[in-house]
Structures are given as C-alpha cells and as structure tokens.
Amino acid sequence: xxxxxxxxxxxxxxxxxxxxxxxxxxxxxxxxxxxxxxxxxxxxxxxxxxxxxxxxxxxxxxxxxxxxxxxxxxxxxxxxxxxxxxxxxxxxxxxxxxxxxxxxxxxxx
Amino acid sequence: xxxxxxxxxxxxxxxxxxxxxxxxxxxxxxxxxxxxxxxxxxxxxxxxxxxxxxxxxxxxxxxxxxxxxxxxxxxxxxxxxxxxxxxxxxxxxxxxxxxxxxxxxxxxxxxxxxxxx
Numbered sequence: 291x292x293x294x295x296x297x298x299x300x301x302x303x304x305x306x307x308x309x310x311x312x313x314x315x316x317x318x319x320x321x322x323x324x325x326x327x328x329x330x331x332x333x334x335x336x337x338x339x340x341x342x343x344x345x346x347x348x349x350x351x352x353x354x355x356x357x358x359x360x361x362x363x364x365x366x367x368x369x370x371x372x373x374x375x376x377x378x379x380x381x382x383x384x385x386x387x388x389x390x391x392x393x394x395x396x397x398x399x
Numbered sequence: 400x401x402x403x404x405x406x407x408x409x410x411x412x413x414x415x416x417x418x419x420x421x422x423x424x425x426x427x428x429x430x431x432x433x434x435x436x437x438x439x440x441x442x443x444x445x446x447x448x449x450x451x452x453x454x455x456x457x458x459x460x461x462x463x464x465x466x467x468x469x470x471x472x473x474x475x476x477x478x479x480x481x482x483x484x485x486x487x488x489x490x491x492x493x494x495x496x497x498x499x500x501x502x503x504x505x506x507x508x509x510x511x512x513x514x515x516x
Contacts, residue, residue, distance in 0.1 A: 321503070333405075333492055333509035334443075379442065387433070387494075387505055389442040 292317045294382055296390035303370055304398050311365040311393045313380035318358045320384040325354050325365050328377045328392070337378075338365070370397045402426055403495050405508035412483055413516055420478045420511045422493030428473035429495035433505065434466075437490040449476045483515045 293316045303309050313323070322341045326334040338347045338354040340363070346355040353366040363380055377392040402425040412418050422432055430451050435443040447468050448456045455468035465487075467479040476495075480487055490512050494505040 326507075331490075331510075331512065334507040336507075339504065381443075383503070383505075386445055386448075388445075391442045 292320075292382060292384060292386075292388045294380060294388050294390035296378075296380060296393050298393060299391065300394040300396075302396040302398065305370060305372060307370050307397075308366070308368050309370055309395075311367070311378050311380075311395070313363040313365070313390055315361045315363075315382045315388075317382075317384060318361055320358065320382045322383045323354075323356050323363050324381050324383070324387075325352075325363075326379040326381065328379060330377075334379065367395075370395075372397045372399050401497055401504075401506045403493065403506045403508040405491075405493055405511050407511060408509060409512040409514075411514045411516065414484050415482055417479055417481045418483055418513060420480075420491055420493075420513075422476045422478070422495070422508055424474045424495040424506075427495070427497055429497065430473060431496040431503075432470060432476040433494045433496070434468060434476075434478050435492045435494070437492060437510075443492060446478075480513065483513070485515045488513055488515045 295314050297312045324339045325337045340347045340356040351368040356363045375397050377394045379392045381387050381389045404423045406421045432449040434446045437443045446461045449468045449470040451470045451473050457463045470476040490510050492510040494507045496503045
C-alpha cells in the first residue's frame with residue numbers, strides 16, 4: 291500500500307529565504323509525482339508534475355526533483371515571499387493519486 | 400484550458416437532509432472523475448472513482464449508499480450525501496482526468512464546503 295509522507299508538517303521562514311519541502315513515498319512504482327498548493331478553504335493548484343522518467347521540473351522560483359529509487363521528492367522554493375504562504379501537498383500517481391499530509395508554509399514579511 | 404468547476408462552493412444543511420454536489424469539466428470531456436474528502440488539517444482522501452456510464456468504484460470504508468455518485472455525461476458527475484449528519488461535514492473536492500501524452504493528469508475543482516448542523 292502506497293504511503294506518502296511530507297516533512298516538515300509546518301514551516302515558518304522569513305521573507306527572502308530559500309527553502310526545501312520534502313516528500314517521501316513507499317512504493318516506487320509510480321507514473322508521476324505532483325506538487326500542489328492549497329490556500330485555506332480553497333481547492334488545489336497544480337504547481338509541478340514530474341513524470342516517472344524525469345528527474346526534475348522547474349517553474350519560476352520553484353524546482354521539484356524526483357528520485358524514484360529512493361522514493362523521495364523535494365520542492366525547492368527560491369527567494370520566498372509572503373504570497374507563498376499556503377499548504378503544499380505532494381501526490382504520487384500509481385493507478386490512484388495518493389496525497390501526503392502537506393506542509394503548511396508561512397513566510398513572514 | 401482544463402477547468403473543473405464545482406457547485407455549490409459551500410452549503411449548510413440540517414441533519415438528515417440530502418445534499419447534491421456537482422462537478423463539471425468546462426472545456427474538456429472526462430471519462431473519469433474522482434471524489435475526495437478533506438477534513439480540517441488533513442490531506443485529501445479518495446472516496447470514489449466515477450466513470451461515465453457505469454457504477455462508481457468506492458474506496459474501502461466509504462458507504463456507497465450514503466455517498467451516491469452519478470456520472471451521467473462526459474462533463475458532469477454528481478455526489479449526493481444522503482441523510483447527512485454532522486460527521487459528514489467536510490471539504491469535498493472533485494477532479495477530472497485528461498490524458499496528455501499517454502499520461503493521465505487530474506485537474507481539480509475548487510471544492511465544496513459542507514456543514515451539517
């Protein structure tokens with residue numbers, strides 16, 4: 291049974307800092323891994339999708355990496371801004387989409 | 400493109416009533432839609448997989464008689480919470496699947512906040 295774990299559960303950083311969010315999964319037989327952003331009381335916004343054959347994806351200040359063999363992914367956020375404050379979810383697709391518990395990020399001005 | 404809508408965005412109802420939530424793919428056809436539930440401070444949990452023209456597949460522990468799913472067309476799936484109780488209060492999110500370059504990508508709706516009094 292696939293299990294997805296995100297560390298840390300919560301993170302508070304000052305504005306401008308670079309930060310890394312971690313995601314680990316137990317079953318490496320996945321099609322892809324996706325990072326989402328969720329604002330309080332809102333739906334999901336897809337940030338980056340990494341296919342199983344890929345190692346990383348970049349979009350603006352965001353960079354996501356995938357190491358299937360070790361069952362890990364990281365989301366790197368450069369030069370964080372208060373507007374980045376949200377919950378970040380990773381999810382792996384292997385038939386079903388299985389979500390981690392999320393990391394609640396707070397960027398202080 | 401690939402926009403998914405949900406209606407209503409929030410609903411408050413009395414215990415014992417039934418509530419219908421709609422999920423629509425606005426600019427694409429989705430043969431498969433998914434329904435998730437999210438409790439406060441928790442992650443999304445898959446409730447059921449909805450395929451157009453066939454019965455939904457429910458995850459273990461989800462009561463199919465309580466959460467009725469109808470996928471009547473390629474752009475619409477509905478979730479009806481029957482005889483709702485306070486413990487059914489949650490955030491319900493749907494997604495619709497599009498196949499891009501031989502891989503399925505799920506696009507998520509904005510969610511429906513259900514509060515049962």
